Amino acid sequence: MNTSSTADIAFLLLCYFLMTTTMGSQLGLSRRLPPMPDQNQKVEDQKVNRRNIIVVKINSSDRILAGSDPIDISQLKDKVKEFLSNPAGREDLPERVPTEIEGYGTYPVSKGVISLQNDRGTSYRAYIEVQNELVKAVNELRDDFARSAFGKVYLACTEEQQDIIKKAVPQNISEAEPKDVSKRR
Amino acid sequence: MSKFGGSNNKKEVPAMTSSSLSDIVFMLLFFFMVTTQMRETENKVQVSIPQASEVVKLERKDLNSYINIGSPIRSLQAQYGTDARIQLNDSFKTVDDIRDFVAAERDSKSEADRQFMTISIRADEDVRMGIITDVKQELRRCSALKIMYSARRPSE
Numbered sequence: 001m002n003t004s005s006t007a008d009i010a011f012l013l014l015c016y017f018l019m020t021t022t023m024g025s026q027l028g029l030s031r032r033l034p035p036m037p038d039q040n041q042k043v044e045d046q047k048v049n050r051r052n053i054i055v056v057k058i059n060s061s062d063r064i065l066a067g068s069d070p071i072d073i074s075q076l077k078d079k080v081k082e083f084l085s086n087p088a089g090r091e092d093l094p095e096r097v098p099t100e101i102e103g104y105g106t107y108p109v110s111k112g113v114i115s116l117q118n119d120r121g122t123s124y125r126a127y128i129e130v131q132n133e134l135v136k137a138v139n140e141l142r143d144d145f146a147r148s149a150f151g152k153v154y155l156a157c158t159e160e161q162q163d164i165i166k167k168a169v170p171q172n173i174s175e176a177e178p179k180d181v182s183k184r185r
Numbered sequence: 186m187s188k189f190g191g192s193n194n195k196k197e198v199p200a201m202t203s204s205s206l207s208d209i210v211f212m213l214l215f216f217f218m219v220t221t222q223m224r225e226t227e228n229k230v231q232v233s234i235p236q237a238s239e240v241v242k243l244e245r246k247d248l249n250s251y252i253n254i255g256s257p258i259r260s261l262q263a264q265y266g267t268d269a270r271i272q273l274n275d276s277f278k279t280v281d282d283i284r285d286f287v288a289a290e291r292d293s294k295s296e297a298d299r300q301f302m303t304i305s306i307r308a309d310e311d312v313r314m315g316i317i318t319d320v321k322q323e324l325r326r327c328s329a330l331k332i333m334y335s336a337r338r339p340s341e
Contacts, residue, residue, distance in 0.1 A: 006207035014214045017221065026249065027240040028305060028333040036325045058314075120315030124308050125235045127317075128336055132237040139239055175321070 029131055034174065052094040052111045054083045058130055060121030073129055080137035084112045084169075104149065104164045113172040131173075138171045145169050230255035230272045235310040237336035248302050249333075250290040252283070254316060255309035269312045271320065280319045287327045307335040 056076070057065040064071050066079050086093040094112035101107055114134055118127055139154065142165050146154040149168075150161050157165065232255045243249060253272040257265040270277050273286045291299055304324060308317055324332060 003204060003207060007203065007210055010207055010210040010214055014210060014217065017214065017217045026243040026246055026305070026335075027337060028243065028335040029237055029239065030241055030243075030303075030331075030333050033321060033325050033330040033332055035328060035330060118314045118318070120313060120318065122314040123310070124312045124314060124317060125310035127314055128235040128237055128310070128334060131334065132239050132336075135237075135239040 029128070029135060031131075031173070031175070049095070049111070051092055053113050053115055054080065055115045055117060056080075056130060056134070058116075058118045058122045058126055060119040062123055062126035064126075064130060073133060076130065076133045077137045077140070080114060080134055081141060083114075084110050084137065084141055086110065086112075099167075101164055101167050103160060104168070107168045109168060109170065113174055115174045134173055135171070138169065138173075142166075142169045227275060228253065228272070229258060229261060229275070229277065230270060230309070231258050232307050232309045234307055234335045234337055236339040237334075238339055240336050240338055243303065243305075243333060245298075245301060245303075248294060248298055249305050250286075250302065251305045251307055252286075252320060253307045254312055254320070269309070269316050271316070280316075280323050283320065283323045284327050287324065287329045291329075301331070302329065303331045303333050304329050305333045305335050 054067050055065075059065070064073060064076060066076060067083075071079060083093055086096060094110050096108035096110050098106045099109045101109075116130065116134070142154045145168055146152060146157055146161070146165050149165070150157055154162065154165055230253050232253055254269060255272075256262070256267045256269050257277070265277065271280065271283075272278070273282060278286070287304070291302060294302055306317065306320065321332070324330070
């Protein structure tokens, strides 16, 4: 059988698929939004202890305020890491409550919550940059924990180990209710 | 192309056999068929997604719905202006249409998979957060809580 035309047919098919498809590279930062509060329900009981919360604000000119002082994006990660790990056991940083983790034992889990607030005029680029720094801080803490507990980095751990690490170093980033940040100034 | 023939002729090989060509092309074809997915919608907004180093891969691509946010493409700017707009499926929509969109997307998934449905927000890096906050609030109202901010790895 003459097979010289097979190549042409295959080329045609190839071109067709090249035109109609896109490379499947779905990457991104995964988040879970808080559910909408019930309107009849009062939200007073979910008051978080003041020391356990760090507020990161981005204003309309993309400047960042972490806690009470303005900060550069390059310093944000270390600030958040210090906040979450509280290595010196300071009174004004979040408490660490020893919690029983299944399969590992008790570990002092940080109660820290990062609250991210932005202005309507904040650019999306700055917002993602800040989100990225926050995730990076958590990931580095997870790596630290993974190295001390299992002797390897987080991504090299098995699924069960990753679950343990996730419980030990939770990623508590809360995207607060939209507030008009500009009005307060 | 003539180079190939030239180097072959020196050694007096009669002709290049092209029987393996089809195999090579078929291999290429299968590679592209496996690594790509069908383009579902035509982009009507310009989206250059922001960079982030800590990106993760989405586990289930089929459970993913996209919300594109950005300014309209050049050819549509005369009609719609340059202000950032939301694109759902194939047309420009407003924030109020997201509810219907989410409901339709949810219906199209099988019942067991509905809880894993993810909304991907593909927004241009120059978009202001106001429109994204509106979208997020609307998504919370329709209790589509799993979201993903599309981003790409920084090219170093």
